[in-house]
Amino acid sequence: MALALLHSRTLLGLDAPAVTVEVHLANGLPSFTLVGLADVEVREARERVRSAILNSGLEFPTNKRITVNLAPADLPKDSGRFDLPIALGILAASGQIDVQALQGYAFAGELSLSGALRPVRGALPMVLADHRTATHERAPAANAEQAPPHWILPRESASEAALVPGGVVLAADHLLEVVAHLRAVQDSEAHQVQLCAAAPPAESMAAPHYPDMADVKGQLTARRALEVAAAGGHHLLMVGPPGAGKSMLAQRLVGLLPPLPEDEALQAAALASVAGTLEHGQWRRRPLRSPHHTASAVALVGGGSPPRPGEISLAHHGVLFLDELPEFPKPALEALREPLETGTIHIARAAHHAQFPARFQLVAAMNPCPCGYRGSATRSCRCTPDQVARYQGRLSGPLLDRIDLHIEVQALPVTQLLHARGGEASAPIRHRVVQARQRAHRRQQCDNYALTGSALAMHAPLDAAAHQLLQAAADKMGWSARATHRVLRVARTIADLDADHPDDAPLTATHLAEAIQYRRALLGAD
The missing domain is CATH 3.30.230.10 (Ribosomal Protein S5; domain 2)
Structure with missing residues (x-):
């Protein structure tokens, strides 16, 4: 034939x-x-x-x-x-x-x-x-x-x-x-x-290993913020001087997330396979992507002919860590706004078009000013207010609005760093995170970061004191509607981590106050 x-x-x-x-x-x-x-x-x-x-x-x-x-x-x-x-x-x-x-x-x-x-x-x-x-x-x-x-x-x-x-x-x-x-x-x-x-291969069947939170000394506020971010799937921005431990904390967030189910592991592996970066040891391991700050918009969101996934898609079901956030090109940062909301990225070219999933958790780190020591107790800052405003102004308000938690990470004094004991290990923190996510899924069939509209009003009600506190904070800090809703989602996660709080009870002022503390505004933010 x-x-x-x-x-x-x-x-x-x-x-x-x-x-x-x-x-x-x-x-x-x-x-x-x-x-x-x-x-x-x-x-x-x-x-x-x-x-x-x-x-x-x-x-x-x-x-x-x-x-x-x-x-x-x-x-x-x-x-x-x-x-x-x-x-x-x-x-x-x-x-x-x-x-x-x-x-x-x-x-x-x-x-x-x-x-x-x-x-x-x-x-x-x-x-x-x-x-x-x-x-x-x-x-x-x-x-x-x-x-x-x-x-x-x-x-x-x-x-x-x-x-x-x-x-x-x-x-x-x-x-x-x-x-x-x-x-x-x-x-x-x-x-x-x-x-x-x-x-x-045998290495793909081994249990994934992540850096442990026990290596982090001190930084109680940052550790708690990481636990809240992991429990609710929230995006996180850390601001602090060089050497404060921001990168160390970000690399350990992926180890606090729940184990990767088989269907999600296949999705992440398929994306890495399309990009030609799949390694057998990464199977069932949540991805952690940390592109350099010189990465272009195409490198972050994907593109080319034919289209290939970018860093945000390769971080699907994992963590995307952007260190030195203001140093990234502005078009690259602004391209993140849509996928941060929708969890997908649609790439359209003259001859090709493709849609990639991009449900990642963003963790960003930055210095408070160009020299890095604004507000530091160990070294004095030499930046003028205009320089600080220009530096922080590289991050647009709409982008910062989409990041749920903004925290300050201060450097530990050398004497405290040398004598401090290691903190709580990742395993017990992960256990609390899994329990909090299970509570959220029983109640609303999704993680707290995905609550919107009527679902947010239904599953995150406030008592009278919390309602008054939220209104006062929003008026004083000039929050947008998006920022206000994100504070509510974070408060819902904090309540889920509180084992003593009944699942059907309104959120209290205590939960809301902690969520407000995680919304420390930068110049030009909110």
Whole structure:
């Protein structure tokens, strides 16, 4: 048969649309034509595939007119992931592999000139897409779930894709291994020549390890603010002089968050796989991203052609730590405003568009002034009021409005630092955080940061004293409606951490007063 059809997938943002690789051999002037809106990397597959087949000792049909179509034609395709299915399609169309042996399989992999298989980006979301399709789409004839195809991938990509539960992934190192497996299937001898099923690496099954809060000495206010932020999913801004421990505290917030469920772990792993940054030791570990302050807006929110996820998406279900916040380019900071509210980022380009999830927890740190020592008890500040105002004015009011907690972190004196004991460890704090989140989910089916509108009024009522205190504080500090609502959400979280407070009781002035203390305004904020 001169026609072969193979199943594969491409990447379009986080989605992995199905692609049918059609290979046709015909008589005529020898040629190798590749169509189907293929990018430069895909068109270069012609040379890689020809050399890989010949160097593997197989026959390349040099006397045939070869046409390869990647359908659907209007779907953009990029990278070398189609090398393996194109090569197998040519071998099947030329009679070196039985076309029927390709049924029930899906393929992706880049070929070297020697025929060795190289890993491809996005293997996990491709296998995950097939698994979800088979789970949610019923077969038309029988009312039963259709089985997903068995994927054949390069070994490194296969170990990544094996994290998908229920997926069957076979690992191969060379084109000849795949050909031998398909020939064995053709001869009903799969038990003799069988590609090994890939398994997740051992390091991916180990329990995640995070830096411990026991390493933090002193800083009682900052420790409490981190616990509140973890319990409610709130964003946090820390202001303090250099060396006060802001970075140390931020790196330990991720260890206070609840364990990552499997579905959220798959989402985070799929995003890292699309970006090509997935490491096996990161499985079930909440991501912590800390880009340098020279990062551009595209680096933070994502972009490019085709679009790739940025730092805010790679921090999905984790923590995004922005140190030296005022030093980031202003367009990059302003680009954070929408995803901070919606939890998604939509990237639109002339030829491509994609939507990535970005439900991250922002932790930012900054100095109070250009020299860093404004308000410090150990060193005097040499900045003028105008310099301080300009420095803090790099952060817009709308951006600061979206950060729930603003706290000051003061440096500990050396004598206190040397003699102080370590604080409470992360484990008991995480236990309280999990209990507080469970209370919130029983009451409102979401974390407190997500409360809006009528749900906020219903689940965060105030008693008379707390209502009076909130009105006075909002009037005095000039809060916007958004800032006022965020104080209410923080107070709701503080009440959830209070084991003695009944779940259905109104918030008290004590809870609200603590929430107000976490809203220390900078110049130009609120």
